[in-house]
Amino acid sequence: MKSKYPDDSLTLHTDLYQINMAESYWADGIHNRKSVFELYFRKLPFGNGFAIFAGLERMLEYLRDFRFSESDLEYLENDLGYSEDFIGYLRDLRFTGDVYSMVEGELVFGNEPIVRIEAPLVEAQLVETALLNIVNYQTLIATKASRIKQIVKDDVVMEFGTRRAQEMDAAIWGTRAAIIGGLESTSNVRAGKLFNLPVAGTHAHSLVQAYKNDYEAFHAYARRHKDCVFLVDTYNTLKSGVPTAIKVAKELGDKINFMGIRLDSGDIAFLSKAARKMLDDAGFPNAKIVVSNDLDEYTILNLKAQNAMVDMWGIGTKLITGYDQPALGAVYKIVAIEKENGQMEDTIKISANAEKVTTPGQKKLYRIIDRENGKAEGDYITMFDEEPQLEERIKMFHPVHTFISKFVTNFEAKNLHTKVVENGQVIYESPSVQAMREYATENLDLLWDEYKRSLNPEEYPVDLSQKCWDNKMRNIQEVKDMVEQIELG
Ligand SMILES: Nc1ncnc2c1ncn2[C@@H]1O[C@H](COP(=O)(O)OP(=O)(O)OP(=O)(O)O)[C@@H](O)[C@H]1O
Ligand SMILES: O=P(O)(O)OC[C@H]1O[C@H](OP(=O)(O)OP(=O)(O)O)[C@H](O)[C@@H]1O
């Protein structure tokens, strides 16, 4: 049954517990305490050595439009039973905080803050779920796309996944992320319209089936379309599809731009080599071979090892669904909160697993780049008042295995956070998706090949400054002392 309420805002795109916590903060009068939250993931997806951040533009739209609609409020009051007072409070609630974020296309690694939110507690709390939802999916898909692009190198990759995506939103935002990650085009026309993405495509088996044979179908397509890529595997690739594509291309000559053929089944290595020879022998050395069929970086690598003669790859299911790792696992943690006296105080979450202990305090994030070779030495998390770019030499050490350390000199410290929202106003204008894609591609030059290989890459250093580490240790000790006091009664 259709809801009695219109779907007119994204503000309830949150978990119930956020609203329950918001109510407690409000009832206790601590809702406007300034708080600092960080959004980050711990483990890189797909066993990759880096991730590509995507999701900022949608996050900004969401924060800009953050407000409970009248129908949201009616639902909360009438169906979920929140009090009239609290509903009255929510009615005027807007996002008024500051946001610092990486830009889309930035290289990102585990345990470093991608986004920092500084906002009244209630606001920072209520936006958690949506921000995670956006960043987790888009960053995952941008990373998968980049991983695929690392394998295909200069071959063209088209995103074909809409039909297999987890619903419409995922297709739209996923394909945008895939372009940021390095793909050349998408078959999704709405995404093309919304984000000004290059759209591309061939035709389906249904065209050939509808016309009953390859010849009629290819001619029918060519009558209305100058650029032609014929799908050749409907009946028999080498006996019918490829020879017919060649025949039609010869018959039509300059009337069409015979761009090539698409293979969508069978042994791609064998068929692509055979088709390449047929096309070359027929005088079409520039005709491209496009392939699709459940491809991912592993199959592509294997096909390349078999010297498959492929120029363009169409990738659907395994990219858009994040097939081999369907979730990124980014989290959103509070790292500081204003005390009653107005001073900021660190907060920490302890875990038996050292890697899961949060790093408290208001912090900054730098990429340390060697001025001599232009390569990234690692990322460096500092306390808010540190300026590593003014230092001559910094010590970088592993945040858990601290004996792994190095001194770095002659470096550039690039601040990875841009202020994108100030007092609730979006002050950042997103560049075009194409520009984000170029930025992501350029960024990869910062990395040594060891971090970019698809199998067992080296771990890129994400280190804490000494001050940040000391602060974390002090916070851990304070919690230990507190627990000890409780134990002692
Ligand atoms: N030479 C090859 N080496 C490794 N994998 C290949 C090779 N050729 C094709 N593949 C991959 O093997 C899988 C074969 O899929 P499948 O078993 O569905 O066969 P198919 O030929 O596609 O049949 P269908 O007509 O049902 O699509 C696909 O993921 C495809 O990308
Ligand atoms: O294999 P993917 O990576 O997911 O790429 C998308 C797939 O979608 C189409 O197949 P589908 O069977 O849906 O349609 P068709 O009848 O045109 O082959 C296309 O031919 C690809 O095989």
Ligand SMILES: O=C(O)c1cccnc1
């Ligand atoms: O254009 C294509 O060839 C295409 C588009 C979507 C899915 N599969 C193929």
